[in-house]
Amino acid sequence: MSSDSWELLSNQAVAACAVVYFLAVLAHLWEWALLRRATPVLAVSAPLVAAGAGGGGGLTVGTSPSPLRGSPSGEPPSDTSSFEDQERADLFGRIGVALTVVAVSVHVVAMVSRGMAAGRVPWGNMYEFTMTATCFVGIGYLAFYKRFKLGWLGPIVTSFILITLMADVLLLFEGVVPLRDALDSPWLVIHVVAAIIATGAFTLGGMASAMYLVKERWPNTRPGGYLSRLPDLAGLDRVAYRTQAFAFPIWTFAALIAGPIWADHAWGRYWNWDPKEVWAFITWVVYAAYLHARVTAGWRGRSAAILALIGLATLWFNFIGINFFFGSGSMHSYA
Amino acid sequence: MSDRTDAPALGPVEFARWIWRQLTSMRTALFLLFLLALAAIPGSVIPQDNVDSILSAQWRTDHKTLTPIYEKLQLFNVYSSVWFSAIYILLLISLVGCVLPRLAVYARGLGAKPPAAPKNLTRLSAHRSWDGDADVVATATSALRRRRFRVEVAADGRSVAAERGYLREAGNLLFHFSVLVVLFGVASSKLFGFEGGVIVVTGNGFSNSLSQYDSFQSGGLFSDSSLKPFSFTVKNFHADYIETGREAGMAHEFDATVNYQTSPGASSKTASISVNHPLTIDGTQIYLISHGYAPLITVRDGQGNVVYSGPTVFLPEGQDFRSFGVVKIPDSRTADGKPLQLGLQGEFYPTYAFTMATGPISLFPRADNPAISMLVYQGDLGLDSGTPQNVYTLNMKGLKPVIGAKNKPLRLDMMRGDTAQLPGGRGSVTFDGVSQFVKLQISQAPDSWVALLGMCLALLGLLGSLFVRPRRIWVRHDPASGLVEIAALDRSSGGDPTPEVDDLAKELGMPDSKSVSAEGGA
Numbered sequence: 001m002s003s004d005s006w007e008l009l010s011n012q013a014v015a016a017c018a019v020v021y022f023l024a025v026l027a028h029l030w031e032w033a034l035l036r037r038a039t040p041v042l043a044v045s046a047p048l049v050a051a052g053a054g055g056g057g058g059l060t061v062g063t064s065p066s067p068l069r070g071s072p073s074g075e076p077p078s079d080t081s082s083f084e085d086q087e088r089a090d091l092f093g094r095i096g097v098a099l100t101v102v103a104v105s106v107h108v109v110a111m112v113s114r115g116m117a118a119g120r121v122p123w124g125n126m127y128e129f130t131m132t133a134t135c136f137v138g139i140g141y142l143a144f145y146k147r148f149k150l151g152w153l154g155p156i157v158t159s160f161i162l163i164t165l166m167a168d169v170l171l172l173f174e175g176v177v178p179l180r181d182a183l184d185s186p187w188l189v190i191h192v193v194a195a196i197i198a199t200g201a202f203t204l205g206g207m208a209s210a211m212y213l214v215k216e217r218w219p220n221t222r223p224g225g226y227l228s229r230l231p232d233l234a235g236l237d238r239v240a241y242r243t244q245a246f247a248f249p250i251w252t253f254a255a256l257i258a259g260p261i262w263a264d265h266a267w268g269r270y271w272n273w274d275p276k277e278v279w280a281f282i283t284w285v286v287y288a289a290y291l292h293a294r295v296t297a298g299w300r301g302r303s304a305a306i307l308a309l310i311g312l313a314t315l316w317f318n319f320i321g322i323n324f325f326f327g328s329g330s331m332h333s334y335a
Numbered sequence: 336m337s338d339r340t341d342a343p344a345l346g347p348v349e350f351a352r353w354i355w356r357q358l359t360s361m362r363t364a365l366f367l368l369f370l371l372a373l374a375a376i377p378g379s380v381i382p383q384d385n386v387d388s389i390l391s392a393q394w395r396t397d398h399k400t401l402t403p404i405y406e407k408l409q410l411f412n413v414y415s416s417v418w419f420s421a422i423y424i425l426l427l428i429s430l431v432g433c434v435l436p437r438l439a440v441y442a443r444g445l446g447a448k449p450p451a452a453p454k455n456l457t458r459l460s461a462h463r464s465w466d467g468d469a470d471v472v473a474t475a476t477s478a479l480r481r482r483r484f485r486v487e488v489a490a491d492g493r494s495v496a497a498e499r500g501y502l503r504e505a506g507n508l509l510f511h512f513s514v515l516v517v518l519f520g521v522a523s524s525k526l527f528g529f530e531g532g533v534i535v536v537t538g539n540g541f542s543n544s545l546s547q548y549d550s551f552q553s554g555g556l557f558s559d560s561s562l563k564p565f566s567f568t569v570k571n572f573h574a575d576y577i578e579t580g581r582e583a584g585m586a587h588e589f590d591a592t593v594n595y596q597t598s599p600g601a602s603s604k605t606a607s608i609s610v611n612h613p614l615t616i617d618g619t620q621i622y623l624i625s626h627g628y629a630p631l632i633t634v635r636d637g638q639g640n641v642v643y644s645g646p647t648v649f650l651p652e653g654q655d656f657r658s659f660g661v662v663k664i665p666d667s668r669t670a671d672g673k674p675l676q677l678g679l680q681g682e683f684y685p686t687y688a689f690t691m692a693t694g695p696i697s698l699f700p701r702a703d704n705p706a707i708s709m710l711v712y713q714g715d716l717g718l719d720s721g722t723p724q725n726v727y728t729l730n731m732k733g734l735k736p737v738i739g740a741k742n743k744p745l746r747l748d749m750m751r752g753d754t755a756q757l758p759g760g761r762g763s764v765t766f767d768g769v770s771q772f773v774k775l776q777i778s779q780a781p782d783s784w785v786a787l788l789g790m791c792l793a794l795l796g797l798l799g800s801l802f803v804r805p806r807r808i809w810v811r812h813d814p815a816s817g818l819v820e821i822a823a824l825d826r827s828s829g830g831d832p833t834p835e836v837d838d839l840a841k842e843l844g845m846p847d848s849k850s851v852s853a854e855g856g857a
Contacts, residue, residue: 185611268622275379285372
């Protein structure tokens with residue numbers, strides 16, 4: 001295949017995986033909508049919950065129409081209908097995850113064919129970096145799905161990837177061009193792949209931290225609602241900590257070891273206080289504070305979660321903001 | 336410091352102790368970490384002298400009112416400023432103060448025995464019990480040893496205590512110690528190192544002595560005698576540009592070929608320098624930073640004598656390589672022999688084009704259709720005053736434009752090979768051709784490997800402190816009732832010891848059905 005046809009394949013795969021991500025989002029929304037009705041037995045006296053049929057309902061018909069028609073939403077929530085809803089919700093949850101697997105696979109195809117088109121690793125500019133980073137968010141989510149019981153993260157992860165990927169295609173798209181000299185180095189692979197994995201894991205951890213704060217703010221939600229089905233606060237905190245503790249050493253390696261070595265090769269200075277470096281350092285310091293906060297009395301839980309979100313904000317600001325606000329001032333302005 | 340406390344005044348010793356306790360508390364460390372992150376921000380917003388001196392000089396001329404304030408606040412040198420240094424020095428003290436006592440505790444604990452089993456094992460979340468024999472203690476001892484626990488059997492032989500994961504704290508201490516190593520390495524490579532910049536036109540040479548550098552910065556403990564006596568000649572420079580797409584015009588491959596000698600008299604070697612591939616001569620590294628054009632310009636005076644000739648470095652102004660430069664001719668003469676100082680100032684266009692909308696532009700960075708466009712000045716160049724001058728600009732104080740046709744300042748627009756006559760018998764200017772120059776950075780950072788080593792150790796320590804799971808396990812047999820109890824405590828913040836307890840219990844012969852309590856882990 002020629003470079004052009006690889007590029008075409010990549011572009012089509014991005015579009016295709018976006019469609020599948022969209023279907024996955026819908027499936028998850030429908031799952032959670034059903035779960036709102038499938039309230040536990042103790043909530044029989046709760047008022048009729050019609051929201052499930054209202055919000056997500058109309059949209060999902062296209063995905064899988066047959067099993068939905070059976071239950072008229074006006075029916076009183078008896079045990080059996082509640083049980084059926086629970087089963088259906090589980091079904092849609094599984095459909096959502098299956099669609100996510102398909103979407104991530106197509107996403108990988110997009111990434112690989114982009115690399116084939118360029119004849120190098122597919123993270124030479126912002127478009128490619130975003131595409132690859134979101135792909136790693138998806139891979140990370142699926143990899144930890146069983147181990148950390150991440151089912152509750154489905155709607156958040158899929159919509160995050162969908163939105164980021166769409167923004168990437170609309171705002172950052174670029175055709176394949178050869179690498180400029182400074183990027184033509186084995187360190188591109190090492191430094192950037194580490195940065196991408198860390199970014200993916202920090203993003204997942206940040207989602208858990210965000211849900212921690214939401215759940216902490218509204219602890220007494222209606223049983224059956226989304227929040228009540230999240231893991232308890234300690235569980236959310238543990239998932240957030242584990243993913244972020246996984247990401248932190250990788251980020252340390254990417255930003256403070258591989259980066260300086262490469263910079264030393266390319267620019268003759270291992271640390272130059274370039275805006276991108278400054279913000280990578282800031283991110284590192286904030287996450288270091290997060291790890292410290294988590295073992296310090298009085299900083300556990302809420303404060304630590306806020307620190308983690310600040311860290312995530314600096315991370316994404318570094319990636320996107322630096323290029324737009326500081327532009328040519330940064331030696332990293334290409335990525 | 337805080338004077339507004341109502342408590343009885345502290346003596347100097349108590350006060351010092353109070354300060355020390357405050358400084359080394361975790362809360363202060365967190366606060367300082369946060370402050371460090373905040374303090375780093377201005378340096379990414381305001382151009383820094385040591386990062387891009389041209390940009391910061393430009394910023395200073397653009398912001399007349401803010402500049403003196405920023406200068407006072409050291410905002411052009413954030414990372415070497417007093418306040419930034421203060422934060423990280425306080426952080427270091429806090430780190431040392433936090434780590435030293437822990438080091439002592441760790442050293443004392445290194446040979447310590449695992450603490451004896453607590454009275455009430457059922458209180459621990461990971462806990463199992465069943466009826467068993469007394470030999471369970473012996474089995475547990477060897478099973479725990481196999482699992483690389485440190486094991487201690489109680490004096491009465493009824494219980495065994497085990498602990499593992501001592502490396503977590505070791506990793507933690509190693510990480511904090513490595514931060515000090517990194518700072519030491521950075522400081523040392525800065526103090527003993529230097530960094531210089533030089534522009535060399537292809538065909539010209541450079542020998543490593545202070546006078547040859549265009550810019551030179553060195554650390555406080557650097558001495559000129561540590562400059563290695565090498566020299567080199569830039570033979571050739573080659574650049575490839577991206578032809579199409581959004582990144583068109585960007586150089587994607589460029590390299591310079593040099594001949595070098597490690598010392599005068601040594602044999603000459605050939606090497607190539609390109610981005611990512613610096614040349615190292617005798618511990619000094621030579622980097623190719625950027626490149627540009629040096630038009631060959633010849634100036635003849637009114638009597639036809641050559642008064643200026645050669646490649647003239649024009650500094651690129653953007654990715655299209657439109658470049659700015661000057662020519663200074665201090666010793667020209669008019670046709671009737673009167674002394675005359677001339678200055679040319681203007682731009683070089685590698686691929687010249689002209690539209691009414693944009694004026695003269697360069698379409699592409701390659702020298703496909705080179706042209707220069709320069710204004711001519713005469714008067715006093717200011718070279719005799721003895722004060723050093725920027726070679727890339729004219730000092731306009733004593734200069735007036737030469738007037739050409741239609742009473743407008745004379746502008747010479749020349750393609751390669753053109754010669755322009757200057758009016759009034761001032762001679763002529765010829766644009767002979769185009770050479771290229773390379774901008775090289777030459778630097779020596781002697782102990783940078785220390786910083787790298789420190790960072791790698793820090794990573795190693797970090798891995799230990801994050802992923803080693805310190806754990807205590809107790810097994811107890813009560814001879815009166817025959818009850819066997821096993822319980823575990825996870826001392827890290829993310830682990831769940833229940834699976835290991837189950838595994839061990841099975842090994843010790845717990846019947847499958849009789850699991851007593853199994854709450855989720857902490």
